[in-house]
Amino acid sequence: MSNCTNAAQVYPVKNKKEAKYVIDGVPKTGYFSLDFTLSEIQTTLSLTQGIYSRTERFDTMYSILSVTDFQSNVKPPSVWLNVQRDIFYKQHGLNMRSYIVSILKSVPVKYISSPELGFLKSISKRAGRRTKLVFRFPDNFLSDPSTNQTYSSLSKNLTFIKTIASGIMVPKIYIWPVTNDNYLQPPTSFVQDAHSAGLEIYASDFANDRIIPYNYSYDPLQEYLSFISDGGFSVDGVLTDYPITASEAIGCFADLNASKADHGKPLIISHNGASGDYPDCTDLAYQNAIKDGADVIDCALQVTKDGVLICMSSINLLDTTNVQMTPFSSRTSVVPEIRDTPGIFTFNLTWNDISDSSLKPKISSPLSTYYLVRNPRYTNTGKFVKFSDFLEYGKDQDLSGIMITIENAAFMAKSLGFDVLESLTTALNDAGYNNQTTKEVMIQSTDSAVLVKLKQQKAKYKLVYTLQPGIGDASASSLADVKEFAEAVVVDRSSFFAQSVHFIINQTSLLTDLQSAGLTVYAQVFRNEFVSQPWDFFGDETVEINNYAQSLNVDGLITDFPKTVRRYKRNSCTGLGNDVPSYMGNVTVGGLAQLLKNQAAPQAQPPSVAPMPKLDAPSVQRPPFPTVAPKNAPSGAAPPPGSSPSAAHTTAVSTCILLVLACATLLL
Numbered sequence: 001m002s003n004c005t006n007a008a009q010v011y012p013v014k015n016k017k018e019a020k021y022v023i024d025g026v027p028k029t030g031y032f033s034l035d036f037t038l039s040e041i042q043t044t045l046s047l048t049q050g051i052y053s054r055t056e057r058f059d060t061m062y063s064i065l066s067v068t069d070f071q072s073n074v075k076p077p078s079v080w081l082n083v084q085r086d087i088f089y090k091q092h093g094l095n096m097r098s099y100i101v102s103i104l105k106s107v108p109v110k111y112i113s114s115p116e117l118g119f120l121k122s123i124s125k126r127a128g129r130r131t132k133l134v135f136r137f138p139d140n141f142l143s144d145p146s147t148n149q150t151y152s153s154l155s156k157n158l159t160f161i162k163t164i165a166s167g168i169m170v171p172k173i174y175i176w177p178v179t180n181d182n183y184l185q186p187p188t189s190f191v192q193d194a195h196s197a198g199l200e201i202y203a204s205d206f207a208n209d210r211i212i213p214y215n216y217s218y219d220p221l222q223e224y225l226s227f228i229s230d231g232g233f234s235v236d237g238v239l240t241d242y243p244i245t246a247s248e249a250i251g252c253f254a255d256l257n258a259s260k261a262d263h264g265k266p267l268i269i270s271h272n273g274a275s276g277d278y279p280d281c282t283d284l285a286y287q288n289a290i291k292d293g294a295d296v297i298d299c300a301l302q303v304t305k306d307g308v309l310i311c312m313s314s315i316n317l318l319d320t321t322n323v324q325m326t327p328f329s330s331r332t333s334v335v336p337e338i339r340d341t342p343g344i345f346t347f348n349l350t351w352n353d354i355s356d357s358s359l360k361p362k363i364s365s366p367l368s369t370y371y372l373v374r375n376p377r378y379t380n381t382g383k384f385v386k387f388s389d390f391l392e393y394g395k396d397q398d399l400s401g402i403m404i405t406i407e408n409a410a411f412m413a414k415s416l417g418f419d420v421l422e423s424l425t426t427a428l429n430d431a432g433y434n435n436q437t438t439k440e441v442m443i444q445s446t447d448s449a450v451l452v453k454l455k456q457q458k459a460k461y462k463l464v465y466t467l468q469p470g471i472g473d474a475s476a477s478s479l480a481d482v483k484e485f486a487e488a489v490v491v492d493r494s495s496f497f498a499q500s501v502h503f504i505i506n507q508t509s510l511l512t513d514l515q516s517a518g519l520t521v522y523a524q525v526f527r528n529e530f531v532s533q534p535w536d537f538f539g540d541e542t543v544e545i546n547n548y549a550q551s552l553n554v555d556g557l558i559t560d561f562p563k564t565v566r567r568y569k570r571n572s573c574t575g576l577g578n579d580v581p582s583y584m585g586n587v588t589v590g591g592l593a594q595l596l597k598n599q600a601a602p603q604a605q606p607p608s609v610a611p612m613p614k615l616d617a618p619s620v621q622r623p624p625f626p627t628v629a630p631k632n633a634p635s636g637a638a639p640p641p642g643s644s645p646s647a648a649h650t651t652a653v654s655t656c657i658l659l660v661l662a663c664a665t666l667l668l
Helices: 038-044 067-074 084-089 096-103 116-127 153-157 158-162 189-197 220-227 245-254 281-290 325-329 385-395 409-416 420-430 448-456 476-485 508-518 541-551 562-569 593-599 655-667
Strands: 021-024 026-030 079-083 109-116 132-136 165-170 200-206 235-239 268-269 296-304 309-311 400-404 440-445 461-466 488-492 497-500 503-507 521-524 557-561
Touching: 021 245, 067 079, 067 448, 079 420, 084 096, 084 116, 096 109, 096 448, 109 116, 132 200, 153 158, 165 189, 165 461, 189 200, 200 220, 220 235, 220 245, 220 562, 235 245, 245 541, 268 281, 268 562, 296 385, 296 420, 296 440, 309 420, 385 400, 385 420, 400 420, 409 420, 409 448, 409 497, 420 448, 440 448, 448 461, 461 476, 488 508, 503 593, 508 521, 521 541, 541 557, 541 562, 541 655
Parallel strands: 079 109, 109 132, 132 165, 165 200, 200 235, 268 296, 268 557, 296 400, 400 440, 440 461, 461 488, 488 521, 521 557
Antiparallel strands: 021 026, 296 309, 497 503
């Protein structure tokens, strides 16, 4: 019980309660239930979280229940009992068989599982028809101590198991094996073999907060679907730490509505294409965003040294490419208007340089601090995309529109002599977007001066203002200012809920403010990785999406994983009205924090949080967009678009810094 109770704190090391036993042939020291009476367990011990990546704030809130207490207190419709070590208990004078038989009359035990076939055989005549016996294969190939047969050999003799049990439970890798680099191999025939032998089969080891094969794109719901529908076979049940996700998969996603993209609310807007699976803003990212069902694909607009507009998620090539490992690594400079640290910027290289075979894109891993990386086999795949090619992607596909993000435009005008707004307008006109109505063009920026300038030019496009993260509400004057130049806003997810140590405390008033002002609201950035969501969403991106779509009623979701949102929009449950199952209902805002407040010790409660800042008029207003003033150009001559920053804006970086950058890359 060392890893699931507070026994070590209640009974310190060297206390008489600590013991050593041989388990599976290995001596283990710890706290074992057979050394405690039930009274000691229930009066002195409490449950703790045994998986350290999960929050510890619920530790010691709950006492340990006996099976009969569990039945009377929880009142489950049925019970599954797992008897893991009958022989171990028997060796120490405890009879598990007698205990199980004694409770069968008072507890509705529907399933009894054990990795010891001999135990199942010993109770088979007493279990009755209402109780199913399930032989449980462990996640290793030890021997069953009750038969002295290896689990490997038993797995090949399912007809023998059928003479004792009605089902088997296997780790999910028995069905979908995984390569050493964490990709799926072809499924085995284990499910079909079990069914052919007349056995039900249950898969185990499901949890939302484990690193699952990269094929699932960190989406636990997709993993369930591969066991119940997508794999061409279906298990009879799953054992999971997160029942909500398994219930969603079985009840709402096993039979998706087979319809084309409807482009209704919420809009699915890609974030650098399908950047959860492929390097940002590459041809692969855009092609797969379209295939995955995005309504809108996006381009973060940058410019090269020779004035070519390109799509790239960062102006700094160090963020998005392997540039530090190429001959272009010497182009490093510091541009204070962009960042205080060295960078190699798109305007330092020509389009031919960027298209060079030595320069490759690099997949983004925004949660790499948690050692979560994306699709490693595709880390450096795909081709960089010119803006003109991006516009062609958007024209001939089943999309509702495109979104173009413009940042650093003032810097480009003042320091590079490049008018990105004029070039943007020209490119849109050349591609025919100025005289069509089927594809909506949205232009997004954090710089209100950019949007004001486009408004003054009577741009026919939808202007979208990006709010800074962490805003809790908005003043009337700031909203009035925003409406002068934009009809939509992009809001970071951190602004919708006040959070403390990843628990939602309450919903802010910002969304109500924006919707009351008549602004369209797009939320960003949605990611599948379980650490990206508050605890309240259970490590399940579908739960988070459902709450933003149904409870918050936002107009669009900007996501690294368009296929996750598209699948959500095709589920078979959200149109059921009052009959929507509870697992597809909205999460109670602040529910977990309130539970901790009511039941946890003071030190376990989430710390209080300060009020979030308000959006006010001064934070919206920016200096007017500067006049494009080419530097160092002969009188009457146009400079090369995208010429390098002047000495006032660039500081040469020493060879030492370059070596540090290269070494850091090698370490990463």
